[in-house]
Amino acid sequence: MEADPADVTRLVQVLAEVKDKIRFCRVCGNVAEAELCRICGDERRDRTAICVVEEPKDVAAIERTREFRGVYHVLGGAISPMDGVGPGDLRVRELLTRLADGTVTEVILATDPNIAGEATATYLTRTLAPLELRVTRLASGLPVGGDLEYADEVTLGRAFEGRRTVHA
Numbered sequence: 001m002e003a004d005p006a007d008v009t010r011l012v013q014v015l016a017e018v019k020d021k022i023r024f025c026r027v028c029g030n031v032a033e034a035e036l037c038r039i040c041g042d043e044r045r046d047r048t049a050i051c052v053v054e055e056p057k058d059v060a061a062i063e064r065t066r067e068f069r070g071v072y073h074v075l076g077g078a079i080s081p082m083d084g085v086g087p088g089d090l091r092v093r094e095l096l097t098r099l100a101d102g103t104v105t106e107v108i109l110a111t112d113p114n115i116a117g118e119a120t121a122t123y124l125t126r127t128l129a130p131l132e133l134r135v136t137r138l139a140s141g142l143p144v145g146g147d148l149e150y151a152d153e154v155t156l157g158r159a160f161e162g163r164r165t166v167h168a
């Protein structure tokens with residue numbers, strides 16, 4: 001309440017600018033400053049592996065581990081009937097479209113280690129089963145009930161390395 005009105009106005013302007021600048025990657029749904037995010041725009045990334053996450057912040061958490069050289073797919077949430085979120089509210093159709101040309105050979109399910117994340121991983125495992133690709137899930141060892149983004153780099157890196165195949 002003691003803030004200078006000029007400061008408040010400036011803050012509102014900055015927030016509006018940030019909001020204007022932030023876009024979502026046309027391919028993976030990650031935050032982006034251009035049509036493609038930094039990762040999709042990087043030619044050196046391995047396009048045969050897609051890591052599926054709930055939110056852009058999970059992309060940032062996995063990038064910090066330096067364990068993964070593939071690309072991502074951001075679902076925009078997790079299945080949670082209590083919150084009225086079903087598969088149709090997530091970017092599942094976009095994922096299937098990306099998998100259609102057969103380039104991808106592994107899909108890594110890196111949803112959060114909580115009920116909604118597990119429900120989402122189970123749903124995706126079933127949905128992807130008819131496709132000819134390996135589906136893996138991050139190894140346990142992540143704090144159960146938590147958010148992927150809160151796992152420390154070492155734990156998350158290990159979970160990545162020790163991922164198990166749920167469908168081959």
Ligand SMILES: [Zn+2]
Nearest residue numbers: 025028037040
């Ligand atoms: Zn992208």
